[in-house]
Amino acid sequence: MKIQAFFMEQYFKIVIKTPSDEVAEIIIAELSEINFYAFEQKENLLLSYIKVENFDEKKLKRILPVDSFFTKEIIKKENWNQQWESSIEPVIVHDFAAIRPSFHKSIKICKHELIITPKMSFGTGHHATTFLMIEMMEKIYFQNKTVLDFGTGTGVLAILAEKCGASKVIAIDNDEWSINNASENLEANNCKNIYLQKQDDLSGVEPVDIILANINLNVLSDAAFSLLSLLKPNSILLTSGYLLKDKKKMQNIFEVKSVFTNEIDEREGWLSILFQKK
Numbered sequence: 645m646k647i648q649a650f651f652m653e654q655y656f657k658i659v660i661k662t663p664s665d666e667v668a669e670i671i672i673a674e675l676s677e678i679n680f681y682a683f684e685q686k687e688n689l690l691l692s693y694i695k696v697e698n699f700d701e702k703k704l705k706r707i708l709p710v711d712s713f714f715t716k717e718i719i720k721k722e723n724w725n726q727q728w729e730s731s732i733e734p735v736i737v738h739d740f741a742a743i744r745p746s747f748h749k750s751i752k753i754c755k756h757e758l759i760i761t762p763k764m765s766f767g768t769g770h771h772a773t774t775f776l777m778i779e780m781m782e783k784i785y786f787q788n789k790t791v792l793d794f795g796t797g798t799g800v801l802a803i804l805a806e807k808c809g810a811s812k813v814i815a816i817d818n819d820e821w822s823i824n825n826a827s828e829n830l831e832a833n834n835c836k837n838i839y840l841q842k843q844d845d846l847s848g849v850e851p852v853d854i855i856l857a858n859i860n861l862n863v864l865s866d867a868a869f870s871l872l873s874l875l876k877p878n879s880i881l882l883t884s885g886y887l888l889k890d891k892k893k894m895q896n897i898f899e900v901k902s903v904f905t906n907e908i909d910e911r912e913g914w915l916s917i918l919f920q921k922k
Contacts, residue, residue, distance in 0.1 A: 655682075656699050657719045660690040661712050669772075669913045673887050674707045676860045693719070737775060740782040741804060746832060756807045759832040760800050773884040776909050776916035777801055777858045780882050783907070784918075786810045789853040792874060794846070795863065799826030801856045802840075803833045813838040814849060846870040854880045861886040861893070868897045875903065875921040884916040891915055 658680075662668040668690045672683050675692055678700065682693035696718070708714065734744035734751055742751035745761040781801070787809035793802040796815035805813050815838055817823055823842045830838050846867060851874050857864060864871075864883060875881060881903070886894060888910055894917055895905055902922040909916045 654696050655693050655719060656696055657717050658692040658694065658704070658714050659716075660692060660708065660714045662688055662690045663709075664688075666913055667709065670887065671707065673860070673914075675704075677862050678703045678707070735775070737778045738782070741778050743778075743800060756804060758800060758803050758807070760798050760803070760829050761832065772911040772914040773858050773916070774800065776884050776911050776914060777856065777882060778804065780907070780909060780916055780918055781805070781808065781856075784808075784854060784880060784882070786854065790814075790850075791854045791856065792816070792846075792849060792852045794855060794857040794867070794871065795859040796826050796840070797822050797858075799829045799838070799840070801858065802826070802838050803829060803835055805854070805856065806835050806837050807833075810854070811837060814852070815840045816843055816846070816849070818842065818844045846874065849874060851876045852879065854882070856882050858884045861890055864894070865897055872898065872900060872903065877921060879921045880906070881919040881921070882916070883919065884914065886915055888913055888915045891917070 660671065662671065665685065668685050671690060675683070679698035680692050680694045684691040704714070734742060734748055736742045736751065736754060739754050741756045741758060742754040743758045743760050744751055746759050747761070751757055778801070781804060786805055788811045789809075791802070791805045791810045791813040793799070793805065793813060793815040796802050796817045799815055802813045802815040815826060817826065820842065823840060826840055830840065853876055855871055855874060857871060864885065871881060881898065883894065883898070891908070894915075898917075898919050899905060903919050904922070905917055906920040907918040
């Protein structure tokens with residue numbers, strides 16, 4: 645079972661019949677563009693969650709395959725929290741990083757151990773995009789670098805960046821629950837160099853050596869100019885949160901002036917691109 649989730653007050657649970665994991669991944673990407681931001685995959689079912697006030701049934705029907713069907717119900721927050729916590733298992737990315745909730749025993753086989761106990765915030769390592777970001781981060785030199793984590797969620801990437809030696813990490817998110825959750829995770833990991841900020845855009849952010857941006861296609865597209873403006877010479881922009889089919893679109897957006905594609909990785913139909921500025 646794969647889980648990608650965020651915390652929410654009152655929400656709909658939409659259960660969608662899917663023919664394959666590949667189709668489910670495509671649906672997840674498209675639903676994330678219309679305010680769905682919690683997903684579970686079980687056999688041939690996709691469980692999708694959305695705040696009640698954000699639900700638009702017409703948009704949902706336009707996304708789903710013609711032969712698919714869905715059911716809808718309101719879920720109480722208490723039931724969701726209990727279900728979520730009982731479902732979390734540690735994630736191990738090679739021998740580089742282990743991610744576990746606080747209620748699981750310590751993992752000693754990896755270079756870095758992160759304690760991430762999510763409250764419905766994206767970024768537990770279970771989803772392919774977070775896994776891709778962590779894989780790519782293993783190849784980046786963070787020692788004494790300044791880092792921006794754009795859309796920090798649980799703070800997992802920011803925390804890993806500090807553990808890899810970053811001297812300063814600016815972690816931004818526009819969601820109050822994500823900020824609260826990330827704050828608790830920073831404390832659990834004894835972080836000292838992460839500056840957590842709640843804001844909707846990148847105004848006031850200083851140029852950095854490394855940008856981590858694991859969001860979705862629309863947000864990345866909208867923020868492209870701001871992200872590019874924050875890149876120092878010889879800096880890195882690591883992105884994910886979009887599908888393999890979006891590769892050319894992402895490269896067309898970010899390959900400007902002296903920025904070029906350094907490396908590409910793919911997992912379960914999702915893509916990660918590492919851009920570098922000369």
